[in-house]
Amino acid sequence: MTVRDIGIVATTGRPAIAGTFHPLVLQPTSFCNLDCSYCYLPDRRSRQLMSVSVATACVRSIEQQGSVHPVSVVWHGGEPTATPIDIFRELLAPFEELQRAGRVRQDPDQRDAHQRAVVRSVRRL
Numbered sequence: 001m002t003v004r005d006i007g008i009v010a011t012t013g014r015p016a017i018a019g020t021f022h023p024l025v026l027q028p029t030s031f032c033n034l035d036c037s038y039c040y041l042p043d044r045r046s047r048q049l050m051s052v053s054v055a056t057a058c059v060r061s062i063e064q065q066g067s068v069h070p071v072s073v074v075w076h077g078g079e080p081t082a083t084p085i086d087i088f089r090e091l092l093a094p095f096e097e098l099q100r101a102g103r104v105r106q107d108p109d110q111r112d113a114h115q116r117a118v119v120r121s122v123r124r125l
């Protein structure tokens with residue numbers, strides 16, 4: 001699977017992911033347990049999760065663009081820390097090789113935020 005397999009935006013006929021990009025905002029889930037009155041996400045009650053094949057397609061797209069600049073991967077939502085930690089680890093795994101090569105930059109605070117959120121929720125039990 002590559003970026004072209006993810007899909008085409010119907011209204012523009014263009015690929016859902018641009019051929020070259022530096023920031024990559026990923027939504028592991030649109031679910032959010034909050035209900036802010038100003039929220040723009042219609043699917044915030046959906047518990048559907050990003051699949052590993054989508055994460056892998058994003059990695060292939062980064063490889064294919066061959067940029068000399070690292071791509072900044074931002075895990076966004078919904079509430080990304082609502083993603084079950086095992087699934088989140090599976091989604092992070094495809095990016096690890098590119099990260100070691102310096103071609104992907106993931107904010108360590110974001111990656112660690114999920115771990116901290118899980119630890120906090122377990123302590124509350």
Ligand code: SF4
Nearest residue numbers: 032034035036039078
């Ligand atoms: S996704 Fe953001 S804005 Fe929407 S309900 Fe959750 S915290 Fe609020």
